[in-house]
Structures are given as structure tokens and as C-alpha cells.
Amino acid sequence: MPAARCRLRIGLLCAAAALVLFAAPAGACTPTPLPMGAQGPDLCYADRTWSEPTLGGRELQQQFDFYRAPATTPTPLIVWAHPNGMSKALPANSPMHQALVAPALRAGFSFASVEFRHPVTNEALANSDVDPRVPHYDLAYALQFIRANAEALNIDKRNVFLVGQSRGTLAVWTALQDDLRDPDSTDPVARQSTRVNAVYAVNAQTTYSGAEFAERFIVPADRAKFVAAFNRQHPKHAQFGSAIASVSAGQKPDPPLRLIYDSPEVGRLLTLEQISQRDPIHYPDFGPALCTTYAQAFGNSARCTYDADSRYQGDPGAAFAGYVDFFKRHLRPSASGGERP
Numbered sequence: 001m002p003a004a005r006c007r008l009r010i011g012l013l014c015a016a017a018a019l020v021l022f023a024a025p026a027g028a029c030t031p032t033p034l035p036m037g038a039q040g041p042d043l044c045y046a047d048r049t050w051s052e053p054t055l056g057g058r059e060l061q062q063q064f065d066f067y068r069a070p071a072t073t074p075t076p077l078i079v080w081a082h083p084n085g086m087s088k089a090l091p092a093n094s095p096m097h098q099a100l101v102a103p104a105l106r107a108g109f110s111f112a113s114v115e116f117r118h119p120v121t122n123e124a125l126a127n128s129d130v131d132p133r134v135p136h137y138d139l140a141y142a143l144q145f146i147r148a149n150a151e152a153l154n155i156d157k158r159n160v161f162l163v164g165q166s167r168g169t170l171a172v173w174t175a176l177q178d179d180l181r182d183p184d185s186t187d188p189v190a191r192q193s194t195r196v197n198a199v200y201a202v203n204a205q206t207t208y209s210g211a212e213f214a215e216r217f218i219v220p221a222d223r224a225k226f227v228a229a230f231n232r233q234h235p236k237h238a239q240f241g242s243a244i245a246s247v248s249a250g251q252k253p254d255p256p257l258r259l260i261y262d263s264p265e266v267g268r269l270l271t272l273e274q275i276s277q278r279d280p281i282h283y284p285d286f287g288p289a290l291c292t293t294y295a296q297a298f299g300n301s302a303r304c305t306y307d308a309d310s311r312y313q314g315d316p317g318a319a320f321a322g323y324v325d326f327f328k329r330h331l332r333p334s335a336s337g338g339e340r341p
Helices: 093-107 137-148 166-175 210-219 219-232 272-276 286-298 323-328
Strands: 041-050 058-067 075-081 110-114 153-167 199-202 257-261 302-309
Touching: 041 137, 058 093, 058 137, 075 093, 075 137, 075 166, 075 323, 093 110, 093 323, 110 137, 137 153, 137 302, 153 166, 166 199, 166 257, 166 323, 199 323, 219 272, 257 286, 286 302
Parallel strands: 075 110, 075 153, 153 199, 199 257, 257 302
Antiparallel strands: 041 058, 058 110
């Protein structure tokens, strides 16, 4: 996990405190069908670029790094979404690589690390006719592109999983949205599903709504002040969204979730002053709030579980321990009739 924990008194997602050193704009990549055997860094899934405020204005592209599990038959896939202050890069000698990539490959899962925009961090990006859903849907677009190239990547489209941390827990929101696939599209990418088998998330924001945060976690007397300040700070707050408000146990039920937080659950409403002394970005009660909603929708608590404990702080090895085993429990039969791995 990043060494520094940033804190804002009002916002629900923070930007790294860094000098804004804007790099020269890079040209957008062009998504094209991948060749057989494709792997390695900087595979292009869409054609947008942006200046990332949490990386000093570094120009980023809609790309992913792909780690191929050696196999003769299609492998399950884990898709990683990084926190603020990081990029998709996972150097082989880094703790994050050892916590995420190494156990995935050992277990026979391929692994993709995605560069993506976020609805709060990148809220300054303008929506437009050509890109109307900035910046919510990059993870969904990446899932569709990867599935469209399943043969080239040797991945099993029936077994795709999301793992994320902090900013990257946009994965939770993404997984709880209706499937974006358009089965009638002439675009083979748009015909692919955005649904996943399960999600593992560390320090997940389960709502980006200031009003919902206030209603669930702040004493009634201080809610209006919090919401007014939040809305002033985030003029696009109405488009942010909420995983909690998205839960569905309907015809296509939402996937199982495992949520990890690096501080103990609070378990009571706090004043605005008390909230300001804590980390509202990684607020541990985000987890039980979502799991309670899951239990109400599904009638039991098995589909959403969480653990909130300070032993996870600063230790990716602990925070992600067992995440691949969690995904193994939610593998579906492959097209050949067996289970993988």
C-alpha cells in the first residue's frame, strides 16, 4: 500500500499531495485486435488520454499490462485496479507484485493491471458526446476489450474477477452495475459482458455520494453542513454514484464481495469534528454498510463479507492474503466442462 495516507475533511477520495509537473501530452493509443500470444505492458483497450492529478499531471492512456499464466487451455483472469498515487505498473520486485501478481500466476490465473479514470479523482474531465460516461466506465471498457480478445490472451471469459484498492475499488461499483454489453452491436468489443464472478477490495469506498455518507455515518445535527461542504467541493457530485444503492439480487444477481479495511469498524454515528479526525476516504464502516445492504437483498450474509483491522495497514501481503483462494471458490465450469485451475 502507499506509504502515505492522505486525508481530506470533506472529500470521499483524495488526490496525492504532489507538485503538478505536467508532462508533454502523449498521443492516444489505438485499440486493435491483439495478436495471438499477446502479453506484457501497455496493451491498448481504448483511445483516451488524461493528465492524472495524483501522479503530478502525468499523461496516461487507456492501457493495461498483461501477465500470462503458462497454460495450454484458457485460464481464469484477475483484473487489478490500483489506488491513487500509483499507476498500473507492478515491478517484479515490489511488495504489490508479490502480493497480487505472484500468487495469481502460481494458482494458474492470468493477471491484467489496468490504467483507468475515476469519477471523483478525475471529475474535472468533461463529459462529451464522444465520451459521455467519463470517468466512470474505464474498468468496464477494459473488461469488454479483454473478453473480445480472449483467444489471443488465452483467458476464459466465464471466469473473470476484479481486485482493487482505494481508488481501484471503483471495481466494486463497476461490478454492481447492469451489464453494459450490447448483443446487437456491430462492434465485437461492445458485445462483451462487463459482469464478473467476484470482487476483492481493500479500503473500498462503497458510495461516492456525500449525502449517503452523511446519512449513514454522521450524526443528524451535522449532516446538512457536511453535505453542503461536500457538494461545494465536488460540483459534479450528482454523477458520482453508489455501490450501496446499486445492489441487486434480481435475475442477474450481483457478485460475491470480500472487503478488507485497515482500521477497526467504528459502529456508531460520528460528529463532523470526529469524522475530520479520521480517514473518511478509507472509512471502515463502508464495508458493513454495503454488506448489510447485500444481506437485506439476498436474505443472508454469505455473499458479502468484510474484515476491518489495523493489522492490514501498510502491509499488502496481509491485506491481499488469500484473495486468490477467495476467487477460486467462485470459479465457474469452463467450456470444456471442468473447473480451472
